[in-house]
Amino acid sequence: AQTVTQSQPEMSVQEAETVTLSCTYDTSESDYYLFWYKQPPSRQMILVIRQEAYKQQNATENRFSVNFQKAAKSFSLKISDSQLGDAAMYFCAYDLLNAGGTSYGKLTFGQGTILTVHP
Amino acid sequence: GAVVSQHPSWVICKSGTSVKIECRSLDFQATTMFWYRQFPKQSLMLMATSNEGSKATYEQGVEKDKFLINHASLTLSTLTVTSAHPEDSSFYICSSRGWGNTEAFFGQGTRLTVV
Numbered sequence: 314a315q316t317v318t319q320s321q322p323e324m325s326v327q328e329a330e331t332v333t334l335s336c337t338y339d340t341s342e343s344d345y346y347l348f349w350y351k352q353p354p355s356r357q358m359i360l361v362i363r364q365e366a367y368k369q370q371n372a373t374e375n376r377f378s379v380n381f382q383k384a385a386k387s388f389s390l391k392i393s394d395s396q397l398g399d400a401a402m403y404f405c406a407y408d409l410l411n412a413g414g415t416s417y418g419k420l421t422f423g424q425g426t427i428l429t430v431h432p
Numbered sequence: 433g434a435v436v437s438q439h440p441s442w443v444i445c446k447s448g449t450s451v452k453i454e455c456r457s458l459d460f461q462a463t464t465m466f467w468y469r470q471f472p473k474q475s476l477m478l479m480a481t482s483n484e485g486s487k488a489t490y491e492q493g494v495e496k497d498k499f500l501i502n503h504a505s506l507t508l509s510t511l512t513v514t515s516a517h518p519e520d521s522s523f524y525i526c527s528s529r530g531w532g533n534t535e536a537f538f539g540q541g542t543r544l545t546v547v
Contacts, residue, residue: 348535356470356523358538404475418464418529418536422475 315340317407319423326395327431333380334390334426336405342366346408346416347381349390352425353401361403363416364388392428400430434460436528438539445516445546453511453542455526461506462528466536467499470523482509506530516546 317338326332338347349361364372364381371379376393392399405423408416435458445451455465464483468476480496482488482503490496498520500512509528513520523543527536 356541358525360535363535402473415534416529416536418527419466419478419481420476420536421478424475425473427473
């Protein structure tokens, strides 16, 4: 079974600064997807960034980037130029591939990291 | 982008009654839907996976007779919490995935309070 571990229950950052959230996972599969989701107080799950395991290049979405280390099974999220609106709970998630080679959708989540952004 | 609508957003019910939560994919056909449960400040735990027209597959430890899942059409799945008790109070979230989607899309969640 796959497991996802986020070892930082809470993190804080000053506005405009950079913060890195950690995530490790365990799997015996070679192909899979990894995600970072943001859950603001509204509790709507918002996809932040996605990484396909077969891609060596780290994914980037504007101020959000990941450091994907497949051999170490590590998948950290870096938020640059932090904004007040980034304050939320962040979840790292793992997903298998379906027969079509895309994300199956059956996510295994980490415990979450509460990010506070100070003005 | 794909939209998943979950209804109701919140519900309060009396202990012993049943509550139905709907999850609709508004602009795509959801071949697979997933139901999660989340306690305050905790992670999302998968309860079950449902494929259209098939019986749901429940995760270990989830009572299938208590949490009835129906996925009768490609746009609608329902979760019925039967004979609800206060310990069933939680946040329930659905997600849906269709053919060709690269990810699953989440509903806005339902906060269930059993009094």
